[in-house]
Amino acid sequence: MIRWIWLSLFVCFSGYTLLVYRECDNTQTRADSAALAGMQTWQDKNCQSCHQLYGLGGYMGPDLTNVASETGKGAEYMTSFIKHGSGRMPNFNLSNAEVANVIAFLQWVDKSGQSKVNPSAVHWTGTYSIPQK
Ligand code: HEC
Numbered sequence: 563m564i565r566w567i568w569l570s571l572f573v574c575f576s577g578y579t580l581l582v583y584r585e586c587d588n589t590q591t592r593a594d595s596a597a598l599a600g601m602q603t604w605q606d607k608n609c610q611s612c613h614q615l616y617g618l619g620g621y622m623g624p625d626l627t628n629v630a631s632e633t634g635k636g637a638e639y640m641t642s643f644i645k646h647g648s649g650r651m652p653n654f655n656l657s658n659a660e661v662a663n664v665i666a667f668l669q670w671v672d673k674s675g676q677s678k679v680n681p682s683a684v685h686w687t688g689t690y691s692i693p694q695k
Contacts, residue, residue, distance in 0.1 A: 593670050600667025603660050612651070616677045623651060627677035630669040640665050 593601070604610070612622040619625075629635050644661050647653035656664070683691055 591670075591674055594666070596663050596666035597670040598667075600660075600663035600665065600670075603656065603664050604667055607654050607656075609664075614677075615671055616675075625677055626668055626671070627675075628672050630665070630672035637665055637669075640668060 609626075610619040612620040614621070614625040615627050617625060617627075629640060630637070641661055643651060644654070644656060644664055679690055685691065
């Protein structure tokens with residue numbers, strides 16, 4: 563009897579695992595070589611010590627998850643910060659190619675989702691309803 567319960571649990575688990583893998587479409591979120599190189603620069607220069615992605619990281623600079631698509635910001639805006647730094651952000655003397663790659667990385671991160679929760683989506687219990695596509 564116990565053996566049958568275990569077997570049916572195993573079948574359910576395997577079937578569900580297969581289903582999850584088949585349903586998962588990661589073709590749009592796959593990073594290209596520029597974004598991967600940019601991620602390496604992001605790690606080498608430790609950008610995350612001051613910036614957050616999805617709220618995780620240092621808090622000296624702003625969250626950069628969606629900086630690529632924020633109105634008024636974008637590739638040129640990011641380039642000026644990354645290339646020259648600011649009063650509070652250091653200049654890392656990155657080459658033009660490295661800057662372009664870091665931007666490709668941030669654009670890729672941006673496509674992965676939204677980091678800011680719309681206040682109207684927060685329920686009074688503190689839960690958040692995921693917007694349906
Ligand atoms: C020592 C902390 C520090 C590090 C390390 C750092 N930054 Fe920053 N960064 C900041 C601060 C602070 C700001 C806000 C600057 C200001 O308003 O003067 C900023 C601003 C930015 C902005 C503009 C964001 C916006 O929404 O206005 C971008 C893009 C950016 N940083 C990218 C990077 C990248 C890429 C790296 C790594 C190569 C990096 N930063 C490393 C502190 C840092």
